[in-house]
Amino acid sequence: MYRGGEGQLSFILHRITGVGILVFLFGHVADTFLVGFGPDLYNHAMAIYRLPVIRVLEVLLAAAVLYHALNGLRIIIIDFWPAASRYQRAMFYAVGVVFLALFIPAAITMIRPLFH
Amino acid sequence: MTERVYAGRPRPGNNFELYSWFFMRISGLLLILLVIGHMVIMHIINNVDVIDYDFVAARWASIGWRAYDWLLLFLALLHGANGVRVVIDDYVRRKGWKVFTVAVLYTFTFILLILGSLVIITFEPIGMGS
Numbered sequence: 001m002y003r004g005g006e007g008q009l010s011f012i013l014h015r016i017t018g019v020g021i022l023v024f025l026f027g028h029v030a031d032t033f034l035v036g037f038g039p040d041l042y043n044h045a046m047a048i049y050r051l052p053v054i055r056v057l058e059v060l061l062a063a064a065v066l067y068h069a070l071n072g073l074r075i076i077i078i079d080f081w082p083a084a085s086r087y088q089r090a091m092f093y094a095v096g097v098v099f100l101a102l103f104i105p106a107a108i109t110m111i112r113p114l115f116h
Numbered sequence: 117m118t119e120r121v122y123a124g125r126p127r128p129g130n131n132f133e134l135y136s137w138f139f140m141r142i143s144g145l146l147l148i149l150l151v152i153g154h155m156v157i158m159h160i161i162n163n164v165d166v167i168d169y170d171f172v173a174a175r176w177a178s179i180g181w182r183a184y185d186w187l188l189l190f191l192a193l194l195h196g197a198n199g200v201r202v203v204i205d206d207y208v209r210r211k212g213w214k215v216f217t218v219a220v221l222y223t224f225t226f227i228l229l230i231l232g233s234l235v236i237i238t239f240e241p242i243g244m245g246s
Contacts (some may be wrong), residue, residue: 007123014124015203022196029189029228032172036235038242039169049164062159065151072144078123079141088123109160 006092014071017064024061055114059107066103070095125202136198143195150188173241182236189232197225 002008035042048054074091078084084091128134158167175181200221208214 010123015199018196018199019203022200025192025196026224026228029193029232033231033235035169035172036239042169042172046164046168049167055164058159058164062155065155069148069152073148075123076141076144079127085123106160110163113163113165 006089010071010074010092010095013067014075017068020064021061021068052114055111059110062106062110063103066099066106067095070099136202140195140198143191147188147191147195150184150191153184154188169241172239176236176239177241182239186233186236189236190229193225193229193232197221 002011031045031048034045049058071092074088074095077091078088124140125137128137162171176185201218204214204217204221208217
């Protein structure tokens with residue numbers, strides 16, 4: 001149990017990103033299901049993903065997934081290697097550093113087509 | 117003697133919750149590989165400008181990608197649904213609401229698991245090469 005601080009923040013962010021990703025996933029499975037109805041319907045549905053507003057949400061989704069993955073790894077390390085719990089705060093900052101190192105280039109790659 | 121510290125929820129005592137706890141960690145590790153792979157292919161190497169019917173048809177011509185997508189669908193839905201079940205259990209206090217929200221969650225998860233599996237297994241491209 002965390003009582004405030006970085007640990008509490010990492011926990012809340014993990015839950016918010018997790019719920020957000022599942023909400024998206026429900027919609028995404030539904031839109032992929034449409035591929036079974038042929039090209040007209042599916043291509044029409046895919047056009048929604050090309051709207052600029054949705055492309056910004058796409059970058060937000062990538063951020064949520066990346067954070068959830070990295071912090072999930074942090075949770076697993078701490079749970080199976082008790083000594084690591086003393087470093088949970090340091091590992092939260094490590095998650096932040098790795099997150100930025102991967103997210104910034106990914107976000108630039110994803111958003112760049114909007115400006116062409 | 118200090119109390120054992122966990123970063124997620126503490127390792128539960130009863131059987132179902134213990135399996136659920138292990139499942140989240142094992143599926144989580146697999147999902148890191150599957151989801152990052154999926155997102156690099158769909159959002160970095162390709163992007164939403166090129167993903168259309170023909171793209172999916174070409175991808176699903178390979179049984180390997182169908183298997184990859186089905187494993188991703190299965191693990192992501194179960195991992196997500198089980199995570200939200202725990203979140204509902206923590207924050208929805210009233211018994212009636214808890215039963216209702218969990219029922220909605222399970223219904224959506226079940227329907228999408230069926231629809232997703234159905235399309236991955238039965239998909240046959242139409243109008244290709246025209």
